[in-house]
Amino acid sequence: MSQIYGKVALIGLGLIAGSMAHAMRAAGLVGHIAGHAKSAESRDVALQLFCDSVAVTAAEAVRDADLIVLAVPVGAMGAIAAEIAPHLKPGAVVTDVGSVKGAVVEAVAPHIPAGVHFIPGHPLAGTEYSGPRSGFATLFQNRWWLLTPLPESDAAAIAQLRALLEGIGANVDEMDVAHHDLVLAVVSHVPHAIAYTMVGVADHMRRVSQSEVIKYSASGFRDFTRIAASDPVMWRDVFLTNKDAVLDILGRFTEELFVLQRAIRMEDGEHLHAYFTKTRAIRRGIIEAGQDTAAPDFGRGAEPTKGS
Numbered sequence: 001m002s003q004i005y006g007k008v009a010l011i012g013l014g015l016i017a018g019s020m021a022h023a024m025r026a027a028g029l030v031g032h033i034a035g036h037a038k039s040a041e042s043r044d045v046a047l048q049l050f051c052d053s054v055a056v057t058a059a060e061a062v063r064d065a066d067l068i069v070l071a072v073p074v075g076a077m078g079a080i081a082a083e084i085a086p087h088l089k090p091g092a093v094v095t096d097v098g099s100v101k102g103a104v105v106e107a108v109a110p111h112i113p114a115g116v117h118f119i120p121g122h123p124l125a126g127t128e129y130s131g132p133r134s135g136f137a138t139l140f141q142n143r144w145w146l147l148t149p150l151p152e153s154d155a156a157a158i159a160q161l162r163a164l165l166e167g168i169g170a171n172v173d174e175m176d177v178a179h180h181d182l183v184l185a186v187v188s189h190v191p192h193a194i195a196y197t198m199v200g201v202a203d204h205m206r207r208v209s210q211s212e213v214i215k216y217s218a219s220g221f222r223d224f225t226r227i228a229a230s231d232p233v234m235w236r237d238v239f240l241t242n243k244d245a246v247l248d249i250l251g252r253f254t255e256e257l258f259v260l261q262r263a264i265r266m267e268d269g270e271h272l273h274a275y276f277t278k279t280r281a282i283r284r285g286i287i288e289a290g291q292d293t294a295a296p297d298f299g300r301g302a303e304p305t306k307g308s
Protein backbone atom coordinates (compact mmCIF):
# COMPACT_ATOMS: atom_id res chain seq x y z
CA MET A 1 0.00 0.00 0.00
CA SER A 2 1.27 3.52 -0.65
CA GLN A 3 2.16 6.05 2.02
CA ILE A 4 -0.79 8.12 3.33
CA TYR A 5 1.01 10.40 5.81
CA GLY A 6 4.68 11.40 5.97
CA LYS A 7 5.30 12.03 9.67
CA VAL A 8 2.92 10.71 12.33
CA ALA A 9 3.21 11.83 15.98
CA LEU A 10 1.78 9.51 18.62
CA ILE A 11 1.10 11.27 21.93
CA GLY A 12 0.78 8.57 24.58
CA LEU A 13 2.64 5.34 23.83
CA GLY A 14 0.44 2.58 25.22
CA LEU A 15 -1.78 -0.21 23.88
CA ILE A 16 -3.60 1.82 21.24
CA ALA A 17 -0.69 3.96 20.00
CA GLY A 18 1.61 0.93 19.93
CA SER A 19 -0.91 -1.15 18.01
CA MET A 20 -1.41 1.67 15.51
CA ALA A 21 2.34 2.03 15.02
CA HIS A 22 2.88 -1.71 14.45
CA ALA A 23 -0.06 -1.85 12.03
CA MET A 24 0.82 1.34 10.10
CA ARG A 25 4.41 0.19 9.70
CA ALA A 26 3.46 -3.33 8.63
CA ALA A 27 1.17 -1.87 5.95
CA GLY A 28 3.72 0.76 4.83
CA LEU A 29 1.21 3.58 5.31
CA VAL A 30 3.41 6.18 6.98
CA GLY A 31 6.94 7.57 6.78
CA HIS A 32 8.34 8.56 10.19
CA ILE A 33 6.67 7.58 13.49
CA ALA A 34 7.50 10.02 16.31
CA GLY A 35 6.27 9.51 19.84
CA HIS A 36 5.90 11.13 23.22
CA ALA A 37 4.81 9.75 26.59
CA LYS A 38 5.30 11.39 29.93
CA SER A 39 7.16 8.38 31.33
CA ALA A 40 10.80 8.02 30.24
CA GLU A 41 10.52 4.25 30.51
CA SER A 42 7.57 4.18 28.07
CA ARG A 43 9.54 6.36 25.64
CA ASP A 44 12.53 4.00 25.80
CA VAL A 45 10.40 0.90 25.22
CA ALA A 46 8.49 2.57 22.37
CA LEU A 47 11.76 3.57 20.70
CA GLN A 48 12.92 -0.03 20.81
CA LEU A 49 9.60 -1.49 19.62
CA PHE A 50 7.79 0.85 17.24
CA CYS A 51 8.89 4.53 17.15
CA ASP A 52 11.52 6.04 14.85
CA SER A 53 12.05 8.87 17.35
CA VAL A 54 10.74 9.89 20.76
CA ALA A 55 10.60 13.34 22.31
CA VAL A 56 10.60 14.47 25.92
CA THR A 57 7.78 16.95 25.21
CA ALA A 58 4.61 16.57 23.16
CA ALA A 59 5.36 19.95 21.52
CA GLU A 60 8.64 18.59 20.13
CA ALA A 61 7.04 15.34 18.91
CA VAL A 62 4.37 17.11 16.80
CA ARG A 63 6.78 19.42 14.98
CA ASP A 64 6.29 18.95 11.18
CA ALA A 65 3.87 16.06 11.75
CA ASP A 66 1.14 15.45 9.15
CA LEU A 67 -0.96 13.35 11.52
CA ILE A 68 -1.10 13.69 15.30
CA VAL A 69 -2.81 10.95 17.33
CA LEU A 70 -3.77 11.78 20.91
CA ALA A 71 -3.64 8.39 22.66
CA VAL A 72 -3.56 9.39 26.32
CA PRO A 73 -6.32 8.91 28.94
CA VAL A 74 -9.37 11.07 28.19
CA GLY A 75 -8.74 13.38 31.15
CA ALA A 76 -5.25 14.27 29.85
CA MET A 77 -6.31 15.28 26.31
CA GLY A 78 -7.09 18.97 26.97
CA ALA A 79 -3.71 19.81 28.52
CA ILE A 80 -1.89 18.02 25.69
CA ALA A 81 -3.92 19.91 23.06
CA ALA A 82 -3.06 23.23 24.73
CA GLU A 83 0.64 22.30 24.77
CA ILE A 84 0.90 21.18 21.13
CA ALA A 85 -1.40 23.82 19.57
CA PRO A 86 1.28 26.46 18.79
CA HIS A 87 3.53 23.81 17.20
CA LEU A 88 1.05 22.22 14.76
CA LYS A 89 1.83 22.40 11.04
CA PRO A 90 -0.85 24.13 8.93
CA GLY A 91 -2.91 21.46 7.13
CA ALA A 92 -2.06 18.77 9.71
CA VAL A 93 -4.73 16.37 10.97
CA VAL A 94 -5.24 15.89 14.71
CA THR A 95 -7.24 12.86 15.81
CA ASP A 96 -7.69 11.09 19.12
CA VAL A 97 -8.60 7.58 20.21
CA GLY A 98 -10.43 8.41 23.46
CA SER A 99 -13.25 6.18 24.64
CA VAL A 100 -15.48 9.21 25.26
CA LYS A 101 -16.06 11.84 22.59
CA GLY A 102 -18.10 14.73 24.05
CA ALA A 103 -15.57 15.53 26.76
CA VAL A 104 -12.63 15.21 24.35
CA VAL A 105 -14.22 17.55 21.80
CA GLU A 106 -14.96 20.05 24.56
CA ALA A 107 -11.39 19.88 25.92
CA VAL A 108 -9.45 19.71 22.63
CA ALA A 109 -11.37 21.61 19.92
CA PRO A 110 -10.92 25.12 21.43
CA HIS A 111 -7.13 24.73 21.21
CA ILE A 112 -6.93 23.61 17.56
CA PRO A 113 -5.76 26.51 15.38
CA ALA A 114 -7.46 27.48 12.12
CA GLY A 115 -6.02 25.50 9.21
CA VAL A 116 -5.48 22.35 11.30
CA HIS A 117 -8.11 19.60 10.99
CA PHE A 118 -9.45 18.01 14.17
CA ILE A 119 -11.25 14.70 13.56
CA PRO A 120 -12.15 12.88 16.81
CA GLY A 121 -12.16 9.09 16.69
CA HIS A 122 -12.47 5.90 18.74
CA PRO A 123 -11.37 2.36 17.88
CA LEU A 124 -13.77 -0.23 19.34
CA ALA A 125 -10.93 -2.60 20.05
CA GLY A 126 -8.72 -3.15 23.04
CA THR A 127 -7.55 -5.54 25.70
CA GLU A 128 -7.13 -5.37 29.47
CA TYR A 129 -3.39 -4.72 29.00
CA SER A 130 -1.75 -1.32 28.80
CA GLY A 131 1.61 0.28 28.15
CA PRO A 132 3.97 0.23 25.15
CA ARG A 133 4.68 -3.52 25.31
CA SER A 134 0.99 -4.41 25.00
CA GLY A 135 0.42 -3.21 21.41
CA PHE A 136 0.11 -5.59 18.46
CA ALA A 137 -0.42 -5.08 14.72
CA THR A 138 -3.69 -6.99 14.33
CA LEU A 139 -5.67 -5.29 17.13
CA PHE A 140 -7.87 -3.33 14.71
CA GLN A 141 -8.46 -6.06 12.12
CA ASN A 142 -12.16 -6.17 11.30
CA ARG A 143 -13.04 -3.95 14.28
CA TRP A 144 -15.08 -0.76 14.20
CA TRP A 145 -13.37 2.63 14.33
CA LEU A 146 -15.90 5.40 14.92
CA LEU A 147 -15.14 8.91 13.71
CA THR A 148 -17.19 11.78 15.13
CA PRO A 149 -16.32 14.67 12.78
CA LEU A 150 -17.41 18.17 13.72
CA PRO A 151 -19.70 20.16 11.40
CA GLU A 152 -16.67 22.15 10.19
CA SER A 153 -14.46 19.07 9.57
CA ASP A 154 -12.88 18.98 6.11
CA ALA A 155 -14.15 16.14 3.85
CA ALA A 156 -10.75 15.52 2.20
CA ALA A 157 -9.03 15.30 5.61
CA ILE A 158 -11.66 12.82 6.81
CA ALA A 159 -11.22 10.70 3.67
CA GLN A 160 -7.44 10.62 4.17
CA LEU A 161 -7.76 9.53 7.82
CA ARG A 162 -10.37 6.95 6.84
CA ALA A 163 -7.93 5.50 4.28
CA LEU A 164 -5.27 5.09 6.97
CA LEU A 165 -7.68 3.41 9.41
CA GLU A 166 -9.03 1.08 6.75
CA GLY A 167 -5.41 0.35 5.79
CA ILE A 168 -4.77 -0.97 9.31
CA GLY A 169 -7.82 -3.23 9.07
CA ALA A 170 -10.60 -1.21 10.72
CA ASN A 171 -14.17 -0.73 9.51
CA VAL A 172 -14.83 3.00 9.74
CA ASP A 173 -18.19 4.56 10.56
CA GLU A 174 -19.17 8.14 11.31
CA MET A 175 -21.40 9.16 14.19
CA ASP A 176 -22.59 12.21 16.07
CA VAL A 177 -20.61 12.91 19.28
CA ALA A 178 -23.52 12.66 21.76
CA HIS A 179 -24.90 9.55 20.10
CA HIS A 180 -21.44 7.94 20.30
CA ASP A 181 -21.29 8.53 24.06
CA LEU A 182 -24.75 7.04 24.65
CA VAL A 183 -24.07 3.97 22.47
CA LEU A 184 -20.69 3.39 24.15
CA ALA A 185 -22.28 3.69 27.59
CA VAL A 186 -24.47 0.70 26.63
CA VAL A 187 -21.94 -1.50 24.83
CA SER A 188 -18.76 -0.75 26.78
CA HIS A 189 -18.85 1.61 29.75
CA VAL A 190 -21.70 0.13 31.81
CA PRO A 191 -20.56 -3.47 31.08
CA HIS A 192 -17.18 -2.46 32.52
CA ALA A 193 -18.89 -0.93 35.58
CA ILE A 194 -20.80 -4.18 36.12
CA ALA A 195 -17.63 -6.28 35.76
CA TYR A 196 -15.76 -4.08 38.24
CA THR A 197 -18.65 -4.36 40.69
CA MET A 198 -19.07 -8.14 40.35
CA VAL A 199 -15.37 -8.73 40.96
CA GLY A 200 -15.65 -6.43 43.98
CA VAL A 201 -18.58 -8.51 45.30
CA ALA A 202 -16.60 -11.75 44.88
CA ASP A 203 -13.61 -10.23 46.64
CA HIS A 204 -15.84 -9.12 49.49
CA MET A 205 -17.34 -12.62 49.77
CA ARG A 206 -13.90 -14.15 49.82
CA ARG A 207 -12.86 -12.00 52.72
CA VAL A 208 -16.12 -12.47 54.63
CA SER A 209 -16.52 -16.23 54.22
CA GLN A 210 -12.94 -17.32 53.50
CA SER A 211 -14.47 -19.35 50.67
CA GLU A 212 -12.49 -19.99 47.51
CA VAL A 213 -14.51 -17.99 45.00
CA ILE A 214 -11.45 -16.88 43.08
CA LYS A 215 -9.86 -20.34 42.92
CA TYR A 216 -13.04 -21.97 41.63
CA SER A 217 -14.19 -19.12 39.40
CA ALA A 218 -16.11 -20.42 36.40
CA SER A 219 -15.58 -19.02 32.92
CA GLY A 220 -18.37 -16.42 33.14
CA PHE A 221 -16.70 -14.89 36.18
CA ARG A 222 -13.25 -15.16 34.60
CA ASP A 223 -14.48 -12.97 31.73
CA PHE A 224 -15.54 -10.40 34.34
CA THR A 225 -12.11 -10.52 36.00
CA ARG A 226 -10.40 -9.96 32.63
CA ILE A 227 -12.46 -6.83 32.02
CA ALA A 228 -11.96 -5.67 35.64
CA ALA A 229 -8.18 -5.86 35.15
CA SER A 230 -8.33 -2.93 32.69
CA ASP A 231 -6.31 0.22 33.30
CA PRO A 232 -7.64 2.15 36.35
CA VAL A 233 -6.65 5.62 35.06
CA MET A 234 -8.31 5.06 31.68
CA TRP A 235 -11.55 3.83 33.26
CA ARG A 236 -11.63 6.47 35.99
CA ASP A 237 -11.54 9.06 33.21
CA VAL A 238 -14.19 7.27 31.12
CA PHE A 239 -16.69 7.26 34.00
CA LEU A 240 -15.94 10.84 35.05
CA THR A 241 -16.28 12.20 31.51
CA ASN A 242 -19.27 10.16 30.29
CA LYS A 243 -21.12 10.56 33.58
CA ASP A 244 -24.59 11.47 32.25
CA ALA A 245 -24.89 8.66 29.70
CA VAL A 246 -23.42 6.10 32.13
CA LEU A 247 -25.83 7.10 34.92
CA ASP A 248 -28.77 6.96 32.48
CA ILE A 249 -27.87 3.42 31.37
CA LEU A 250 -26.99 2.27 34.91
CA GLY A 251 -30.48 3.43 35.99
CA ARG A 252 -32.07 1.32 33.25
CA PHE A 253 -29.83 -1.61 34.18
CA THR A 254 -30.90 -1.40 37.83
CA GLU A 255 -34.59 -1.39 36.88
CA GLU A 256 -34.06 -4.47 34.69
CA LEU A 257 -32.11 -6.19 37.47
CA PHE A 258 -34.93 -5.62 39.95
CA VAL A 259 -37.42 -7.24 37.55
CA LEU A 260 -35.11 -10.26 37.24
CA GLN A 261 -34.60 -10.35 41.01
CA ARG A 262 -38.37 -10.36 41.55
CA ALA A 263 -38.89 -13.16 38.99
CA ILE A 264 -36.33 -15.29 40.84
CA ARG A 265 -37.91 -14.54 44.21
CA MET A 266 -41.39 -15.39 42.84
CA GLU A 267 -40.03 -18.51 41.11
CA ASP A 268 -41.46 -17.16 37.85
CA GLY A 269 -39.80 -19.68 35.50
CA GLU A 270 -41.86 -18.53 32.54
CA HIS A 271 -40.52 -14.99 32.85
CA LEU A 272 -36.92 -16.19 33.26
CA HIS A 273 -37.16 -18.53 30.25
CA ALA A 274 -38.70 -15.85 28.01
CA TYR A 275 -36.09 -13.31 29.09
CA PHE A 276 -33.11 -15.60 28.51
CA THR A 277 -34.54 -16.69 25.14
CA LYS A 278 -34.64 -13.05 24.09
CA THR A 279 -31.07 -12.34 25.24
CA ARG A 280 -29.76 -15.49 23.53
CA ALA A 281 -31.29 -14.29 20.25
CA ILE A 282 -29.40 -11.00 20.65
CA ARG A 283 -26.09 -12.85 21.11
CA ARG A 284 -26.78 -15.06 18.09
CA GLY A 285 -27.62 -12.00 16.00
CA ILE A 286 -24.20 -10.54 16.87
CA ILE A 287 -22.41 -13.75 15.82
CA GLU A 288 -24.44 -14.10 12.60
CA ALA A 289 -23.60 -10.49 11.69
CA GLY A 290 -19.91 -11.42 12.03
CA GLN A 291 -19.43 -8.95 14.88
CA ASP A 292 -17.71 -11.36 17.28
CA THR A 293 -14.48 -12.43 15.67
CA ALA A 294 -13.53 -14.37 18.82
CA ALA A 295 -16.61 -16.62 18.74
CA PRO A 296 -15.70 -20.28 18.08
CA ASP A 297 -17.09 -21.79 14.87
CA PHE A 298 -18.82 -24.59 16.72
CA GLY A 299 -21.04 -21.96 18.35
CA ARG A 300 -22.58 -20.94 15.04
CA GLY A 301 -25.99 -22.49 14.55
CA ALA A 302 -25.50 -24.95 17.41
CA GLU A 303 -28.35 -25.51 19.86
CA PRO A 304 -26.49 -26.11 23.13
CA THR A 305 -29.55 -25.95 25.39
CA LYS A 306 -32.57 -27.44 23.63
CA GLY A 307 -35.75 -27.65 25.66
CA SER A 308 -35.87 -26.72 29.30
Ligand SMILES: NC(=O)c1ccc[n+]([C@@H]2O[C@H](COP(=O)([O-])OP(=O)(O)OC[C@H]3O[C@@H](n4cnc5c(N)ncnc54)[C@H](O)[C@@H]3O)[C@@H](O)[C@H]2O)c1
Pocket residue numbers: 011012013014015016017036037038039042071072073074076080097098099100122123124125126127128129130131132231234
Ligand atom coordinates in the same frame (compact mmCIF):
# COMPACT_ATOMS: atom_id res chain seq x y z
N1 LIG B 1 -7.43 0.08 26.21
C1 LIG B 1 -8.51 0.00 25.48
O1 LIG B 1 -9.18 -1.03 25.45
C2 LIG B 1 -8.93 1.19 24.64
C3 LIG B 1 -9.73 0.98 23.51
C4 LIG B 1 -10.11 2.08 22.75
C5 LIG B 1 -9.72 3.36 23.11
N2 LIG B 1 -8.95 3.53 24.23
C6 LIG B 1 -8.58 4.90 24.58
O2 LIG B 1 -7.26 5.11 24.12
C7 LIG B 1 -6.56 6.00 24.96
C8 LIG B 1 -5.26 5.35 25.37
O3 LIG B 1 -5.53 4.12 25.98
P1 LIG B 1 -4.46 2.95 26.05
O4 LIG B 1 -5.22 1.72 26.37
O5 LIG B 1 -3.55 2.97 24.88
O6 LIG B 1 -3.68 3.42 27.36
P2 LIG B 1 -2.24 2.99 27.93
O7 LIG B 1 -2.35 3.12 29.41
O8 LIG B 1 -1.80 1.70 27.36
O9 LIG B 1 -1.32 4.16 27.35
C9 LIG B 1 -1.48 5.48 27.71
C10 LIG B 1 -0.21 6.24 27.40
O10 LIG B 1 -0.40 7.61 27.68
C11 LIG B 1 0.70 8.11 28.45
N3 LIG B 1 0.20 9.23 29.21
C12 LIG B 1 -0.71 9.25 30.19
N4 LIG B 1 -0.93 10.51 30.60
C13 LIG B 1 -0.13 11.30 29.86
C14 LIG B 1 0.11 12.69 29.79
N5 LIG B 1 -0.53 13.53 30.60
N6 LIG B 1 1.03 13.14 28.91
C15 LIG B 1 1.68 12.30 28.08
N7 LIG B 1 1.49 10.97 28.09
C16 LIG B 1 0.60 10.49 28.96
C17 LIG B 1 1.15 6.92 29.25
O11 LIG B 1 2.50 7.08 29.68
C18 LIG B 1 1.01 5.80 28.20
O12 LIG B 1 2.14 5.83 27.36
C19 LIG B 1 -7.48 6.32 26.12
O13 LIG B 1 -8.06 7.58 25.90
C20 LIG B 1 -8.54 5.24 26.05
O14 LIG B 1 -9.78 5.71 26.52
C21 LIG B 1 -8.52 2.49 24.98
Ligand SMILES: O=C(O)C(=O)C[C@]1(C(=O)O)C=C[C@@H](O)C=C1
Pocket residue numbers: 098099123124125126127128187188189227
Ligand atom coordinates in the same frame (compact mmCIF):
# COMPACT_ATOMS: atom_id res chain seq x y z
O1 LIG C 1 -11.75 -6.04 24.94
C1 LIG C 1 -11.52 -5.27 25.86
O2 LIG C 1 -10.73 -5.54 26.73
C2 LIG C 1 -12.20 -3.97 25.90
O3 LIG C 1 -12.72 -3.67 26.93
C3 LIG C 1 -12.16 -3.06 24.75
C4 LIG C 1 -13.15 -1.93 24.75
C5 LIG C 1 -14.58 -2.50 24.85
O4 LIG C 1 -14.91 -3.29 23.96
O5 LIG C 1 -15.33 -2.17 25.74
C6 LIG C 1 -12.88 -1.02 25.89
C7 LIG C 1 -12.89 0.31 25.76
C8 LIG C 1 -12.92 0.94 24.49
O6 LIG C 1 -12.98 2.26 24.43
C9 LIG C 1 -13.06 0.12 23.36
C10 LIG C 1 -13.01 -1.21 23.48
